[in-house]
Amino acid sequence: MKKFIIFAVVAFAVSFLVIKSGEEILHETSTTEFCVSCHSMEIPAEEFESTAHFSNSFGVRVECKDCHINEYDMVDYVKAKLGGAKDIWYELTGEIDTPEKYEEHRLEMAQAVWATMEANNSATCKHCHSYDSMKWDEMSVAAKTAMMPAAKKDQSCIDCHKGIAHHLPKVQSDSTALSKLDINETVYTTTTSTIYNEKSLQDKSRAKMLPLTKLTLLEKDGSAFKVKLTGWQEGRKKLLYAEKGLRITDATLRGIKNIKETGETYYDDATKKDWKGIELVAWIGDTQIIQDLDTEYEGLAFQYDAKCGACHTKVEENHFRANDWPAQFKGMSRQAKLEKNESYKLLKYLQYHSADFASHH
Numbered sequence: 001m002k003k004f005i006i007f008a009v010v011a012f013a014v015s016f017l018v019i020k021s022g023e024e025i026l027h028e029t030s031t032t033e034f035c036v037s038c039h040s041m042e043i044p045a046e047e048f049e050s051t052a053h054f055s056n057s058f059g060v061r062v063e064c065k066d067c068h069i070n071e072y073d074m075v076d077y078v079k080a081k082l083g084g085a086k087d088i089w090y091e092l093t094g095e096i097d098t099p100e101k102y103e104e105h106r107l108e109m110a111q112a113v114w115a116t117m118e119a120n121n122s123a124t125c126k127h128c129h130s131y132d133s134m135k136w137d138e139m140s141v142a143a144k145t146a147m148m149p150a151a152k153k154d155q156s157c158i159d160c161h162k163g164i165a166h167h168l169p170k171v172q173s174d175s176t177a178l179s180k181l182d183i184n185e186t187v188y189t190t191t192t193s194t195i196y197n198e199k200s201l202q203d204k205s206r207a208k209m210l211p212l213t214k215l216t217l218l219e220k221d222g223s224a225f226k227v228k229l230t231g232w233q234e235g236r237k238k239l240l241y242a243e244k245g246l247r248i249t250d251a252t253l254r255g256i257k258n259i260k261e262t263g264e265t266y267y268d269d270a271t272k273k274d275w276k277g278i279e280l281v282a283w284i285g286d287t288q289i290i291q292d293l294d295t296e297y298e299g300l301a302f303q304y305d306a307k308c309g310a311c312h313t314k315v316e317e318n319h320f321r322a323n324d325w326p327a328q329f330k331g332m333s334r335q336a337k338l339e340k341n342e343s344y345k346l347l348k349y350l351q352y353h354s355a356d357f358a359s360h361h
Contacts, residue, residue: 030071035064038087040096047166062128067165068113070123076116083112107169114158122157129157160314162306174295175288178217178225186216187289188296191341196283197257199224206254209284211345212296213250214242224283230262235273244268244275246322248351256282270323300349307336308346317353325350 036045048054053062070076089095096102117124131151136144146160162168175190195207199221209215209229219226231240231250240251245268253259264277290296308314320328329350333343 030065030069032063032065038091040087040091040102043099043102044166051165053165062165066127067124070120072127073120073123076120076123079116083116103170106167110162110166110169114162117158118156121154125157125161168303168306174292175290177286178284178289179220179223179286181217181289183217183219185291186214187291188293189213189215190288190290190345192344193284193287195251195256195280196224197255199226199283201283201285203255205256207252207256207282209251210249210348211341212293212348215289218281223286225286226281226283228279228281230277230279232266232275233278234268234271234275240278240280241275243322244277245271246351246356247271247326248322248348251280253280256280258282296345297349297352300346301353303342304346304349307338308332317350318355318357320350320354322351322354322356325354 035041053067055061065071069080090105091097094101096105131147131154134147134151136148139147149155150160178187181187189209189211191211193209194201194205195209196205197203201224213229215227215229217225218228229240229251231242232244233239233253234241234247238253239247239249240253242248242250244264244266259278259280262277262279266275267273268275304317305314315328325347329343329347333346338346
């Protein structure tokens with residue numbers, strides 16, 4: 001009996017020490033100091049330090065674990081620790097040890113975190129941000145309009161609030177240089193390009209070709225490239241539209257000389273204008289282009305969800321018609337602080353996924 005008591009005491013003591021040590025290890029490996037001790041975590045740490053979650057007028061600071069570890073659910077807690085082990089593996093193997101490598105994996109890592117938050121209904125966010133504690137009367141009209149429906153269905157915060165503590169991933173286009181194409185290939189632009197009348201690219205042209213414009217390469221001459229664009233012109237507007245009756249802008253035409261009518265005409269009841277099919281041949285410098293428009297649209301769908309969904313309940317792409325989207329999108333792009341090329345591409349994505357299109361282009 002005495003030996004059994006001694007064994008029980010020793011077993012209890014050992015178990016206690018193991019459990020206590022385990023708790024201490026889990027606690028220490030959950031501190032912000034431990035998280036950012038890895039070289040590869042310097043990038044997200046620097047991003048986090050520029051946000052209101054790190055420094056604000058209330059003097060409240062969020063730690064890494066407050067967002068990434070749900071300590072109130074043991075299953076979530078263990079999953080988070082196992083997920084952290086993958087980050088350590090990345091560190092040891094040099095997978096994300098440079099800014100360039102980190103960017104390559106940023107989308108993958110972000111999506112893993114978003115999936116976790118989606119699965120637990122943003123439990124970590126709601127430890128601090130409670131729908132029940134919100135003062136609706138003190139909110140702006142826009143905030144209340146977005147948050148009240150979310151509160152009613154206890155919506156996951158991450159549905160709308162991506163990129164508030166770390167930079168959003170930049171979706172990379174699978175682009176190549178126009179100079180690498182074969183003659184007569186048809187592709188799409190990725191940036192705004194000046195259009196010239198002469199292959200010297202010296203004439204003072206004010207014409208511009210916008211991103212995601214379809215073009216055919218006709219000729220190469222050093223650093224100059226002769227291209228053909230086709231589309232529609234509304235009345236006398238100096239604009240090339242991609243579709244008949246729809247103001248989806250491909251290019252501005254001011255100063256371009258080689259424009260021919262295709263013979264197609266159309267009177268549009270909605271715009272009350274005559275539209276005519278046109279074709280233009282002009283010169284541009286080397287630029288980045290893509291061949292797979294569907295993949296580009298997938299990236300733009302992500303950007304629209306992440307950037308425009310962060311300020312309000314996201315307006316579905318097919319909520320407006322193509323000709324209504326430019327006016328609606330103007331305020332969104334300003335609020336989201338989009339770059340010009342980003343803005344042009346997102347608008348074209350929205351117009352091609354508007355109520356006018358039953359299927360994606």
